[in-house]
Amino acid sequence: MRYPGFIDSHMHVLGLGYVSTNVDLTEQNSISSVIETLNSYRDRTILIGRGWNQNQFEEQRMLQKQDLDLVSKEIPIIMVRVCGHVLTVNSKMLEICGVTQDTPQIVGGHFDYDTGVFSEKALGLIYDRMPRPTKEDLRHYFITANEILVSNGITSVASDDFCIFPIPYEEVIDVMKELYQEDLLQVKITEQVNLSLADLKDFIAKGYVNQRFGKLKMGPHKILADGSLGGKTAALNAPYENEPDNLGILTFTDEELFEKVHLADSHGMDVVVHAIGDRTADQVIDTLVKSLEITKRTDHHHAIIHAQLTTKKQIERMKQYNIGAIVQPIFLNTDIPIVKERIGERHKESYLFGTMDKQGVIVGLSTDSPIEPVNPFYNIYTAIARKSIKYPGLEPFLPEEGLSLSRAIQCYTTENLRYVYEDKLPDADHIEIDRNLSRIDVEELLELQVRKTVIDGITVYEKE
Numbered sequence: 001m002r003y004p005g006f007i008d009s010h011m012h013v014l015g016l017g018y019v020s021t022n023v024d025l026t027e028q029n030s031i032s033s034v035i036e037t038l039n040s041y042r043d044r045t046i047l048i049g050r051g052w053n054q055n056q057f058e059e060q061r062m063l064q065k066q067d068l069d070l071v072s073k074e075i076p077i078i079m080v081r082v083c084g085h086v087l088t089v090n091s092k093m094l095e096i097c098g099v100t101q102d103t104p105q106i107v108g109g110h111f112d113y114d115t116g117v118f119s120e121k122a123l124g125l126i127y128d129r130m131p132r133p134t135k136e137d138l139r140h141y142f143i144t145a146n147e148i149l150v151s152n153g154i155t156s157v158a159s160d161d162f163c164i165f166p167i168p169y170e171e172v173i174d175v176m177k178e179l180y181q182e183d184l185l186q187v188k189i190t191e192q193v194n195l196s197l198a199d200l201k202d203f204i205a206k207g208y209v210n211q212r213f214g215k216l217k218m219g220p221h222k223i224l225a226d227g228s229l230g231g232k233t234a235a236l237n238a239p240y241e242n243e244p245d246n247l248g249i250l251t252f253t254d255e256e257l258f259e260k261v262h263l264a265d266s267h268g269m270d271v272v273v274h275a276i277g278d279r280t281a282d283q284v285i286d287t288l289v290k291s292l293e294i295t296k297r298t299d300h301h302h303a304i305i306h307a308q309l310t311t312k313k314q315i316e317r318m319k320q321y322n323i324g325a326i327v328q329p330i331f332l333n334t335d336i337p338i339v340k341e342r343i344g345e346r347h348k349e350s351y352l353f354g355t356m357d358k359q360g361v362i363v364g365l366s367t368d369s370p371i372e373p374v375n376p377f378y379n380i381y382t383a384i385a386r387k388s389i390k391y392p393g394l395e396p397f398l399p400e401e402g403l404s405l406s407r408a409i410q411c412y413t414t415e416n417l418r419y420v421y422e423d424k425l426p427d428a429d430h431i432e433i434d435r436n437l438s439r440i441d442v443e444e445l446l447e448l449q450v451r452k453t454v455i456d457g458i459t460v461y462e463k464e
Helices: 013-019 031-039 065-069 091-097 121-127 135-151 169-181 197-205 254-265 278-295 312-320 329-335 339-349 353-359 376-385 405-412 415-420 442-447
Strands: 002-004 006-011 047-052 077-081 086-089 109-112 117-120 154-159 188-193 216-224 271-275 303-306 324-327 363-365 430-433 450-455 458-462
Touching: 006 013, 006 363, 006 405, 006 415, 013 135, 013 154, 031 047, 031 065, 031 077, 065 086, 065 091, 077 091, 086 091, 086 121, 091 121, 109 121, 117 121, 135 154, 135 169, 135 450, 135 458, 154 415, 154 450, 169 188, 169 216, 188 415, 197 254, 216 254, 216 415, 254 271, 254 278, 271 278, 278 303, 278 312, 312 353, 324 353, 324 415, 329 376, 353 363, 363 376, 363 405, 363 415, 376 405, 376 442, 405 415
Parallel strands: 006 154, 047 077, 154 188, 188 216, 216 271, 271 303, 303 324, 324 363
Antiparallel strands: 002 430, 077 086, 086 117, 109 117, 430 450, 450 458
């Protein structure tokens, strides 16, 4: 059956390709199995992995420096948590980065020298010392990601790529433009421009705002305003359960966030903000409203990315000021087992995607890949069933917040047009799948296969 191509409104194309070269820890269920897996990669000059999740470890604790030192004290090791907001390094990497017990903490982040665990802005202490990718590396990562995307029926994305490596943003733009010219990149990319304040000023001064280079568009300014629920760094109005001193981490002060938001907003550039916690949602909504009261923009496409713990009252304010929501139902796949543990009774007012849609907030579906699988049918399944794929025995999470099948598809296509700056779905972008969506049971969504993907009338993927 033929359907429109899917639009993923928030992911990391460059990151998806890059992670394919890392050690995959997503299925590890114990720290001992992580150590065993990493021991088979000790021939590398630097060992980088991603995907571990302490919530599925038998030990029920974070991966620590001492664990990685059992693998090697000579090879630098960096293991990134599944959320991307927390990582653990071994003693050798601490030495290379010059991090000691006397190193000052980073505002908007945190690290623990004794355990080697870093979060939020403190990640920069590690990432700034990682090997820089070559141009050929970047080309390989984009080409690999493109192959993954088209095989999953995704024809257009909004993607945050400038933050993946500490390299000049124009190097990334130049590689993408080159790959499009060589027809080695077919998926259409709207760049969610994630830059420091200084680089954002440079970006604006050079005239990049809202520029289009064929299939590549410069889109909104992307801001990372807090952490993750799983890593306990999402900023909350009330403490995490059983941790009275932990309110998570706001990565910007109110003044810092306003400076970035208003700089973009005043230059006609939209803003999309990663905000998972309810305290962050308050900060982001207040900041966007403050800027809009000055700029008087009525045609903006501002949005909150994730909005996991956004409350009904906050949703009403989002609707009032035309602030959209770019959400990831697939997060329920791994979050259902931990939500109550993290926020207790407040779980009843979380992941309110159905409420957002009914209230008239423009809801776009995305995966945040490589954080979660990029498969759109997995995402649609969790949007409808509100169930975990990984833990099928668990009860659905607030099933009344589920979307209908037709609505989920609309949120993955027509509603997402807002976030890739298009007015209508192009007829020349479409996919063919192996079943008729109108005649299947919701559980069959997990078995669907893409047979063909067509972009601009050209077949870019066909299943053998």
